[in-house]
Amino acid sequence: MKGRSLYLDGVTVVFDGFRALNNLSLVVEPGELRAIIGPNGAGKTTMMDVITGKTRPTSGTVRFGDMDLTRLDEPTIANLGIGRKFQKPTVFDDLTVFENIELALKAPRGPIACIKWHLTGEAADRIGQVMTEVGLVERAHDPAGILSHGQRQWLEIGMLLAQDPELLLVDEPVAGMTDAETEHTAAMLVGIAGKRSVVVVEHDLEFVRALGRRVTVLHEGSVLSEGSIDHVQNDPRVIEVYLGR
Amino acid sequence: MSIALTAPPPSRMRLGIRTGLIIAVLLLAALPILNMLPRDSAFHVSDFIVSVTGKWICYAVLALSLDLAWGYAGILSLGHGAFFALGGYAMGMHLMRLIGPRGAYGHPVLPDFMVFLGYTELPWFWHGFQSFPYAMLMVMLVPGALALVVGFLAFRSRITGVYLSILTQAMTYALMLAFFRNDMGFGGNNGFTDFKELLGMPLGTPSARAVLFYASLVLLVGSMLLCAALTRTKYGRVLTAIRDAESRARFLGYDTTRHKLFAFVLSAMLAGLAGALYVPQVGIINPGEFSPGNSIEAVIWVAVGGRGTLVGALLGAFSVNALKTWLTSAAPDLWLFALGGLFVAVTLFLPRGLIGLFDRVKKGRGA
Amino acid sequence: MRFLLVLLLLLAPLTGRAQDAFSDALPGLGGGFAQQAEATDRLGALGDPRAVPILRALSDGRLLKRPDGTLLIREGDRVTEVATGAAADPAGAEPLRINNRVRQALRGALGRLSLVSPDPAERLAAAEAVFRSRSVENIPLLEAALARETLSRVRERLELALAASRMASPDEAAKRAGIAALGETSSAEARGILLEARATNPALAGEIDAAIASIDRRLTIRHAFETLFQGLSLGSVLLLAALGLAVTFGVMGVINMAHGEFVMLGAYTTFVMQEALRDIPGLAPWSLPLSVPAAFLVAAACGAALERGLIRHLYGRPLETLLLTFGVGMMIQQAVRLGFGAQNREVSSPPWMQGTLELPLGVMVTQNRLWILVFSLAVLGLTVAAIRFTRFGLEMRAVTQNRRIASAMGIRTGRVDALTFAFGSGIAGIAGVALSQIDNVSPNLGTGYIIDSFMVVVFGGVGSLAGTLVGAMTLGVVNKMLEPFAGVVLAKVFVLVAIMFFIQRRPRGLFALKGRAAEQ
């Protein structure tokens, strides 16, 4: 797979005079797994919104390969191969687990295509594979609305996998998970990286440490520090931001 | 793995509904035949019942179309009556052109209202309506085009929920005001009446009533099958997904504007067809059909029946209208209390409508 | 008729020669419409002040005629004979009826006769009446009146009346003076007089045209201001109707389709107050102001009942609330129809809300509209104050912004919800008091305002009272500006379509809350 890199340069987002992102620059190479940490209000979610087209930057460039993401809307960006998992798991409650993954499965997305679409054996296999991967085979025909919190997180990750994206944006994937689940998730994300680029936003430093990759610290909308987990943990500015108040 | 490969088995509930529907359709289909029986027969059904049921069938199609937009795609249109009325007007224009020189003033081309309002020639948009295929095309195209424009602008700007409802309400209100103007060339407040024939068949005869009744029934069954088939495809699931979490669907790569637009336009066309069959049966179309209250009532039929189920829309349209027909005669001063009370009770106690009630009772029994 | 003649003959020796003409004219008042008009003209020309009470009585329907033709005059409970002044028995006497022709004559005659009245208000009215009746004979009267008159506003009117009367004079110079004086005004009536004169005086056409052009310049400005006022007035009605909705919908997110019915209840409260206070002398004139708190309370109580009884079960489901309140609206409307009847109810306007007020530049504004404009701004001010500066307002804002935290801080959110909804409904009730002054008090009153109200709130920006104000006023003014060109209906349709397009551009309205908070 010929990978594309994600490239943010000088991105600024202003809401009503408040600078949610301030001249943020960041590069994620193909196949890289990048963790992003930062205190509340550091601009992590806004950064994801900008990449996925939900929010238009006030100024700056956002590119994926040679595509200018600031001109595209969410579905187009998603179809370019950028998948996103939300902080609060959002799945389609009225649909079953199977159907949720079916919708995420890479396929033509237009209305007519959806009407004509029928479940091929290949597609069913792929859905089964994803459900196995996230451990939800048993619940295939249960509506997603009745799943537990952890299962919903898994389902959403499964949907992300079914989308077969080139770049995954994962927002706090282990919030509310048990330790075992957290470990499993970390392992899985590491496994995914390499084939695809992954950006993980997380509070949980232990989890970030478990990932063991390059870390970016955001603060007040711009990059405060970048490097290995040990490097950033010893960075006085980071200590100041995390502990100083 | 096999469990994942198969689609879920149809529930007993669904089968029950299907049988019920088939019986209901057969019973409906029998009405015009029973109407032909001698008057003193115990099974004789009066013209009134046939004509009023024909009207309800058209309402049921309107409810169905609304359920597709609201129950599945989450577009609560408070202006669906406008599509219904536009379809009706297109059909009305055809019927007016068919009157020809049989009008009171004997003008070969102009309808009566144009003659006494002093028109000297037919306005341009009236041309072509003498042809039945053209009129039928317009019955679907005009509501469809309006839905396309309004829907495109609204969905593109991410106008959803309450805002969309108010917007569509304003749409039908503006149309009502516009159609009330006599200068528009649509007969103003009086609209169109005094139709003579359709497809060479004189209106107001039992056979014409039966033909229109069956045409409506065919439309109803056809729309039901279409909607049911559509909602069972992946497209139906995409609509449900959009309804429940639109932004999630967008991040999955679904261009929700296009999907909603498709459903909305289709729904508007169905409503237009319903309106087109409604007009020759009630014998009048006028701007009152655009009144916002009518559209809200249609939403209430769906809510009473149970939204997002298709069958609920039919159930609601038939039961509320039957109740209204009965009460406006049985309790002319009090029927608004009964109907208003029903709406309140259903929203409070039956959030899933009558269908939900049956469901609950059934579950209660099974347990 | 013969009897009358005999009566006149009997009376004649008792009165002098000047009084002969007076007494001769009197019986004509009891004749047919044409005779009445003629007799009135004669009495006016005589200039005898004794005619004033008689003509007033005829104008007010207090002049009675016995079957034998005797004219009687009623003053309160006292009935006297016109000719003798002796007390008389009104039994069998019928009040004399008049028509517009007689009314016109009466106005001219009374005007002429009261030019010398000691009451300045009467003189002003007289000048106005003479201006309208304009005849050559008035010229000397007006000149005499002007010589005595000291009050400038009465002088102004008298001069105008003089100018108008001069137009009827055969004297060229007098006409020229008249044209010049009329040309100085910004009065549409003066323009009418000039136009009329133009047809009969081709020699003066040039001067008349110049005078008309000069009036037209001022009239254009005046009309611009009047259109602006009318737009603001329409805006104030929209504002009143929408303000309650801006609270219940804008702040609480509840779609209340019964909002219009609360407005209607407010109007009916005004009616009930008027009837209840009708026979209480001290309070009767105050029934309208007193209706404001009463309507607020009635509508607020209904609102609170609706919220506590029904709506609170549906929070977070705005669309269901919409359907529920639609049903409630149907029931309220029918209940009022059964209780009060389907017919319109009469709510009369107090004197200070009737008539027209003349502002500088000759701009005419109707008093009731002006009051409603002022009233709507006052209600807006109070609403803003209640939300900004009271404890209740603080709690309301807290609950709106974060229900859970507000609750954790000890705010009883249920009570705040009920109060907020009652508050919004109460404002709707107040709107009903104002609408009772310009619209029908009927069960359908509210239906006509509900959609406009929603449009105002959405256009202005949900949750922003400033937006509601600007939205309402903009819609009002734009509507009135379009009206002369497009007609009433199309103007409204254009405005609706424009709003629909505007909402596409700015889904959150004029005064949108921006940023993250607004995204939810």
Added chain:
Amino acid sequence: MTRPTLTRRAALAGLGAALTAPAIRPSMAQSAPIKIGVLHSLSGTMAISETALRDTVLMMVEYQNSKGGLLGRRLEAVVVDPASNWPLFAEKARELLQVHKVDVTFGCWTSVSRKSVLPVFEELNGMLFYPVQYEGEEESRNIFYTGAAPNQQAIPAVEYLMSADGGGAQRIVLLGTDYVYPRTTNRILRGFLNSKGIGNADIMEEYTPFGHSDWQGIVTRVKAFANQGKKTAIVSTINGDANVPFYRELGNQGIKAEDIPCVAFSVGEEELAGIDTRPLVGHLAAWNYFMSVQSPANTEFKNLWQAYIKNPRRVTNDPMEATYTGFNMWAQAVAAARTTAVDAVRTSVIGQEFAAPAGYTEKMLPNHHLSKPVMIGEVQADGQFNIVWKTPTVVPAENWSQFIPENANRRRG
């Protein structure tokens, strides 16, 4: 027994309601009552006008029964509510005729409601008495029109305005609600005015929607139009609810009847009951009946009404009188025909004469319209009308106006 599932029953529920309805069909006993259909809106926008007509019919039914009914049979009213909804009018008309099998129907107010039920009455050969003044241009063998045709209201009123007594108007403002009655009436009036030498430059015509409430702009424009040096008058065909705000604006902008008289064709005692009439004294209305008419028949009518309604504030008006007259003519025709059968009564109604409360003997003409007197009344401070002019004799109705040129080549029969 196989138990049907509940869902199946659910699907049948709507249908069930439809099927049980025929069971209501009455069994014809020997002295079955004569059924009188009452088809007036009791809710919605038209309830404001139509409820009084419902009451009038009910009053007449009660009164007729107190006199021993008709043909020895009792009268029974069947009241339905078509709710100001025009298709519902057609449905209810069919229900009255087919389900309740009424012998005669009194109903409708607006033209559109009449147009909506007309095909039903023709198809099922029913009989409808329509009591409201209307635009004419219609004729149906199943409808009897007891209100005025345009020549019995509009044209005499305008003639009056142009006369010396009426003020000698030379410029006319035609204000109306935008629907067929004002449009047609104004077209007829324009033809009439042109024939009297008033050109189109001296005619202003403007239409407003139903329930229009903001009259500021229009009244201002009327004032401007009136100040062009010619005596101006307003002819109002404004309907229903819109009148109250219109007259309020007229009063507040100081338009006095002496300067610009306004004659209305749709404003009667009932409408004035909702307005403070003191500023409006002298404005006019043209009708065929006023409550203030002095005649023994009117005294009887008003007494009957008060005895029935028991509310001194409730007034009588022209459409009520037309309902009353129509009912009496129908009753006379039934008595004469000795049956309620529609065809027999139809022939027997024509030529019936009745001493109407208007103070004249009115007659049902072969064109199904009445000959009626025309009266012009001035508004008084007490909300009543002072009759300032009336025709010396009754005027026969011309439902096809001579001022509409197309009527020349109208198909007859």
